[in-house]
Amino acid sequence: MPAVGAKRVGVIGGGIVGVCAASWLQREGHSVFLIERDEPGRGASFGNAGCLNGSSVTPVSMPGVAWNVPRWLFDPLAPLALRWSYLPALAPWLLHFVRAGTPGKARAAARALRPLVGPTLDALNPLVAAAGAEHLVHRLGHLYVYRSEEGLQKERFAWDLRRENGVEVDQFDADELRQLEPALSRDYVRGVLVRENGHTSNPLRLVQLLVEAFIRSGGELTRTRARGFRLEGRRLAAIETVDGDLSADAAVICAGAYSKPLAAALGDKVPLESERGYHLMIRDPEATPRIPTADADGKFVATPMETGLRFAGTVELAGLAAPPDWRRARVLLEQGRKMLPGLAASHPEERISMWMGHRPSLPDSLPVLGFSGASPDVVYAFGHGHVGMTAAPMTGKIVADLVAGRPPSIDIAPFSAARFR
Numbered sequence: 001m002p003a004v005g006a007k008r009v010g011v012i013g014g015g016i017v018g019v020c021a022a023s024w025l026q027r028e029g030h031s032v033f034l035i036e037r038d039e040p041g042r043g044a045s046f047g048n049a050g051c052l053n054g055s056s057v058t059p060v061s062m063p064g065v066a067w068n069v070p071r072w073l074f075d076p077l078a079p080l081a082l083r084w085s086y087l088p089a090l091a092p093w094l095l096h097f098v099r100a101g102t103p104g105k106a107r108a109a110a111r112a113l114r115p116l117v118g119p120t121l122d123a124l125n126p127l128v129a130a131a132g133a134e135h136l137v138h139r140l141g142h143l144y145v146y147r148s149e150e151g152l153q154k155e156r157f158a159w160d161l162r163r164e165n166g167v168e169v170d171q172f173d174a175d176e177l178r179q180l181e182p183a184l185s186r187d188y189v190r191g192v193l194v195r196e197n198g199h200t201s202n203p204l205r206l207v208q209l210l211v212e213a214f215i216r217s218g219g220e221l222t223r224t225r226a227r228g229f230r231l232e233g234r235r236l237a238a239i240e241t242v243d244g245d246l247s248a249d250a251a252v253i254c255a256g257a258y259s260k261p262l263a264a265a266l267g268d269k270v271p272l273e274s275e276r277g278y279h280l281m282i283r284d285p286e287a288t289p290r291i292p293t294a295d296a297d298g299k300f301v302a303t304p305m306e307t308g309l310r311f312a313g314t315v316e317l318a319g320l321a322a323p324p325d326w327r328r329a330r331v332l333l334e335q336g337r338k339m340l341p342g343l344a345a346s347h348p349e350e351r352i353s354m355w356m357g358h359r360p361s362l363p364d365s366l367p368v369l370g371f372s373g374a375s376p377d378v379v380y381a382f383g384h385g386h387v388g389m390t391a392a393p394m395t396g397k398i399v400a401d402l403v404a405g406r407p408p409s410i411d412i413a414p415f416s417a418a419r420f421r
């Protein structure tokens with residue numbers, strides 16, 4: 001028998017955000033179907049660095065960011081790069097992005113993000129336990145390493161933001177760093193460890209196990225592409241798909257970087273863009289860090305995964321359609337070898353794999369989370385940018401609050417779709 005107030009809810013998008021939302025909704029007694037056009041977990045949730053960093057409150061647009069834009073345009077292999085051909089399409093996003101980079105706005109973004117990302121492991125663990133995925137989630141901390149004291153000082157504002165939001169850190173000098181992570185290059189002289197952070201050693205498998213548990217508990221996986229909504233007045237009647245209408249009392253848009261046209265179908269114009277990122281993996285690496293380790297200068301993370309060592313990161317603003325520039329992934333390998341001198345100087349190609357994915361990003365690094373303008377029956381939950389793995393579990397809980405008509409447990413006003421009007 002369905003629970004009192006139970007609804008038929010369609011969740012669009014089978015990435016980490018969609019499956020967390022579907023699972024939390026299901027736990028409240030709703031009848032939930034997950035709409036995925038491809039295979040669950042093959043979008044951005046496939047190839048990320050796997051970090052579940054509750055400390056990730058710093059937006060990408062930080063004070064002084066505008067001065068960097070020309071450099072990004074001229075160096076296609078820089079940690080952050082922008083394709084000339086994409087500049088006209090990117091202009092509105094870029095304008096909002098530069099405007100977001102004031103100390104006050106960065107501070108407000110960090111304050112808004114902390115309640116969404118901070119409780120990540122607590123909100124994920126019940127789902128992980130039900131899915132038998134405990135072996136994929138670890139709480140070992142996250143290490144940031146620097147080649148100079150100046151490098152660390154350059155990031156002082158970012159560390160202030162984290163501290164102001166209750167993140168505790170331990171600092172290490174060169175000797176201590178060597179003891180903590182013997183595989184690291186001796187070029188690193190400063191390290192900052194955030195103990196509260198966790199990681200998953202296989203993001204794809206994590207999504208798959210969560211989806212399997214959702215199906216075992218009565219959820220449906222519907223393989224089709226959603227393309228819009230049929231409303232009767234302000235009430236949702238059905239989700240329109242390329243294979244016909246699916247009737248639903250409520251819908252949740254979790255289609256990652258592909259959510260923009262779905263929100264537009266409801267009259268909400270949001271400047272969602274892809275911040276493309278890359279990874280390069282080495283199977284059976286000769287050297288590996290024990291825990292996810294971020295090279296602060298290179299803007300990449302080395303994560304020990306079940307399937308090998310993954311170097312992931314960098315940002316490329318070139319849209320959803322342009323082909324990958326695999327040189328960017330190769331740069332990660334060069335940098336990774338410098339980070340971990342025990343790695344071989346060359347690897348056979350069959351031990352190397354590369355990937356490019358689309359971070360769903362709003363220019364202020366905050367997601368869109370809340371009701372659509374057109375109907376209280378359609379909830380937005382997309383645009384988590386660099387922190388989607390981390391923010392997904394709490395996002396799922398908030399989606400469940402909204403669908404139930406309860407006030408959400410955290411302030412979601414900063415995540416409104418209307419903030420860009």
Ligand SMILES: Cc1cc2nc3c(=O)[nH]c(=O)nc-3n(C[C@H](O)[C@H](O)[C@H](O)COP(=O)(O)OP(=O)(O)OC[C@H]3O[C@@H](n4cnc5c(N)ncnc54)[C@H](O)[C@@H]3O)c2cc1C
Pocket residue numbers: 012013014015016017018035036037038039040041042043044045046047048049050051052053224225226227254255256257258259275276277278279312313314357358359360382383384385386387388389390391
């Ligand atoms: C290199 C890199 C490293 C990263 N590292 C981290 C990290 O360490 N920690 C962290 O927290 N985050 C990280 N991220 C960000 C994180 O991966 C993303 O924010 C997150 O995966 C987004 O999840 P999602 O569910 O919103 O989107 P996705 O995983 O992209 O899922 C969206 C799904 O929707 C489906 N879909 C789209 N349109 C439709 C439609 N119309 N109908 C049906 N289905 C549709 C797609 O097929 C896809 O499966 C990283 C990202 C990159 C690229």
